């Protein structure tokens with residue numbers, strides 16, 4: 008990390024989701040920068056000066072509060088945006104536990120697939136949904152054909168090929 012990145016960072020960074028490859032933006036700031044610390048000093052001095060008097064030691068409490076809450080806010084905002092909104096993939100969680108990250112994507116898919124807004128979105132998971140529908144359609148067709156065969160109805164081609172069939176044996 009260079010000195011310039013400690014002082015100033017661009018608000019957003021562009022990247023791609025490692026799971027669904029969708030293009031996405033996320034906040035580049037994970038922690039407070041030097042500029043934020045400077046802003047917290049100024050803020051605590053101004054607010055402390057307005058309440059008590061300039062350079063009152065109690066301003067230090069305000070400074071600590073501003074630094075603490077700012078750091079928590081910036082980190083939680085970064086953490087929230089790390090999760091892909093198209094597929095629910097969480098790269099931070101994946102580094103800790105790939106199984107939990109996989110389970111989270113599955114849960115995201117099962118939750119979102121019921122929503123009409125998701126069906127109309129451009130999520131790459133819709134390809135998975137379409138192939139799942141196609142697979143279910145083919146399985147239903149196979150079950151239907153099996154059911155007909157087990158129900159005693161022999162397809163026409165099979166009865167022609169079977170020489171023992173009474174219908175195809177010529178009578179003498």
Ligand SMILES: [Zn+2]
Pocket residue numbers: 024025026027028029091092093094095096
């Ligand atoms: Zn994704």
